[in-house]
Amino acid sequence: MRTSRTLAVALCAVALTATAACGKDGTPGATAASSGGSAAPALPSYTVKTDVKVDSPVIAEARKRGQLIIGAKADQPNLGWEDVASGDRSGFDIEIAKMIAADLGFTPQQIKWQTLVSSQREPAIAKGQIDFYVGTYSINDERKKSVSFAGPYYIAGQDLLVRADNTSITGPESVGGKNVCTATGSTSIKNIQQYNPKITQFDTYSACVEKLMSNEVDAVTTDDAILKGYASKYAPKLRVVGKPFTKENYGVGLNKDDKALRDAISDALKAHEDNGDWKKAYDATLGLSGSPAPEVPALDRY
Amino acid sequence: MGFLFEQDNFALFRDGFLQTIELSALSALLALLLGTLLAAFRVSPVPVLRAFGTAWVTLFRNTPLTLLFFAVTFGLPPLGVHFSHLVFAVLALGGYTASFVCEVIRSGINTVPLGQAEAARSLGMTFGQTLTLVVLPQAARTVLAPMSSVFIALPRNSAIAGAFSVGELYSAQQTFSERGYSIFAIFFWVACAYLLISATVATFFRFLESRLAVVR
Numbered sequence: 001m002r003t004s005r006t007l008a009v010a011l012c013a014v015a016l017t018a019t020a021a022c023g024k025d026g027t028p029g030a031t032a033a034s035s036g037g038s039a040a041p042a043l044p045s046y047t048v049k050t051d052v053k054v055d056s057p058v059i060a061e062a063r064k065r066g067q068l069i070i071g072a073k074a075d076q077p078n079l080g081w082e083d084v085a086s087g088d089r090s091g092f093d094i095e096i097a098k099m100i101a102a103d104l105g106f107t108p109q110q111i112k113w114q115t116l117v118s119s120q121r122e123p124a125i126a127k128g129q130i131d132f133y134v135g136t137y138s139i140n141d142e143r144k145k146s147v148s149f150a151g152p153y154y155i156a157g158q159d160l161l162v163r164a165d166n167t168s169i170t171g172p173e174s175v176g177g178k179n180v181c182t183a184t185g186s187t188s189i190k191n192i193q194q195y196n197p198k199i200t201q202f203d204t205y206s207a208c209v210e211k212l213m214s215n216e217v218d219a220v221t222t223d224d225a226i227l228k229g230y231a232s233k234y235a236p237k238l239r240v241v242g243k244p245f246t247k248e249n250y251g252v253g254l255n256k257d258d259k260a261l262r263d264a265i266s267d268a269l270k271a272h273e274d275n276g277d278w279k280k281a282y283d284a285t286l287g288l289s290g291s292p293a294p295e296v297p298a299l300d301r302y
Numbered sequence: 303m304g305f306l307f308e309q310d311n312f313a314l315f316r317d318g319f320l321q322t323i324e325l326s327a328l329s330a331l332l333a334l335l336l337g338t339l340l341a342a343f344r345v346s347p348v349p350v351l352r353a354f355g356t357a358w359v360t361l362f363r364n365t366p367l368t369l370l371f372f373a374v375t376f377g378l379p380p381l382g383v384h385f386s387h388l389v390f391a392v393l394a395l396g397g398y399t400a401s402f403v404c405e406v407i408r409s410g411i412n413t414v415p416l417g418q419a420e421a422a423r424s425l426g427m428t429f430g431q432t433l434t435l436v437v438l439p440q441a442a443r444t445v446l447a448p449m450s451s452v453f454i455a456l457p458r459n460s461a462i463a464g465a466f467s468v469g470e471l472y473s474a475q476q477t478f479s480e481r482g483y484s485i486f487a488i489f490f491w492v493a494c495a496y497l498l499i500s501a502t503v504a505t506f507f508r509f510l511e512s513r514l515a516v517v518r
Contacts, residue, residue: 118479118480119479119480119485142482143482183476184464184465184467184472184473184476184477185473185474185475185476185477185478185479185480186476186477186480187480187481189477200387200467201467201469201473202465202466202467203464203465203466207376210376211376214379214380216379
């Protein structure tokens with residue numbers, strides 16, 4: 001544990017030097033806590049726009065405050081992660097949030113992160129505790145009743161995480177009788193149940209991954225984005241099977257009636273998807289798992 | 303409030319409720335037996351047993367229950383101990399509650415006048431006989447009230463097992479939350495279930511108190 005942390009710090013330093021050497025001094029997103037090595041793809045940098053005009057009360061308030069409050073997850077490595085020791089955030093969702101913030105005219109230093117677990121998202125957005133939320137937030141009609149979504153920025157699907165040397169699990173059809181782990185009460189259970197595995201449930205995915213590494217379960221199942229994050233963290237010991245059997249559209253959650261902000265976020269996503277930042281962010285985070293980047297989804301502007 | 307009767311929600315809730323009861327009942331049984339044994343250890347004339355009892359109480363009573371669950375679920379399998387998750391939960395919860403039961407019973411033993419034990423000894427009773435025939439029956443009556451508190455706390459503590467792959471009420475609550483029902487409605491029903499269990503335990507102990515009461 002200690003050695004791996006020391007290694008991570010060393011790699012981090014390497015990554016920092018590499019970025020600095022490219023002459024991109026002071027660019028946002030340079031703290032790549034999740035970098036896998038000196039050869040690992042570097043995180044993209046985002047130019048902070050000035051003179052941004054968004055006719056949104058939320059942004060006006062944020063500007064007055066001098067801070068943009070973004071809700072995120074903190075327990076998903078390479079996706080939405082907070083390094084408890086340093087307080088640094090890293091991961092694909094975090095990069096997406098930084099891209100949007102840059103286009104709204106906020107530097108990474110002006111972002112105030114707020115960790116929110118799934119059940120707190122809608123209340124926090126509705127009450128205005130956060131300006132928007134980026135964190136494996138699936139767009140669905142039930143949620144659209146209380147919040148708005150910009151995006152989707154990523155299409156995830158439920159998949160299986162296995163040990164790299166496991167060849168017997170090739171997709172959901174092959175888990176019959178196998179021991180599959182997932183989070184307590186998650187919707188993943190219902191989707192995998194039809195294939196008759198033995199289901200183990202823990203409060204966190206990291207507990208499941210722990211059990212996977214110690215051979216007590218055969219697979220961990222949930223959205224592939226989360227699984228890829230773990231596969232990246234423990235590369236090359238784990239791999240994602242790559243046969244998603246559901247479809248989840250990840251979006252940016254924001255206040256329901258704020259069309260101006262939704263459009264601004266959609267524009268920001270579009271711009272960064274088109275200029276290659278999206279792909280770079282993927283490669284430097286979830287891409288470390290060895291899973292290739294999926295198609296960039298088309299935005300749904302409503 | 304009505305979500306409970308939609309789709310298969312009621313079946314899930316019922317299964318969770320029954321699992322909570324099963325887990326609590328098994329843990330209570332283990333806690334009662336182990337706790338009594340530990341109390342006997344703590345008052346026994348054998349130093350090794352006394353030390354064991356004291357160590358158990360110190361360790362288990364002072365460790366957060368979640369940590370105990372972690373230790374059992376993630377610590378035992380690498381040592382080659384493989385049980386179902388329910389058994390792991392019973393071990394953690396039972397072992398934890400046993401330390402409280404032990405201390406309650408020990409306090410009861412201390413209320414029995416020393417003369418009782420001395421009289422028993424002078425009649426030629428062994429330590430075991432003195433304890434089981436003379437001291438414990440009297441001690442048990444005096445500790446019914448604090449004991450009921452311990453056993454009311456137990457089903458509520460059992461909620462932690464939901465995070466360790468036991469499909470009880472807490473995990474049912476997690477599932478409902480994930481399905482997007484109103485948090486208030488979910489907690490209302492879960493609270494009702496726990497209230498029902500706690501009230502039943504409390505009533506049972508009140509019944510015992512009235513049956514076993516002795517005039518002193």
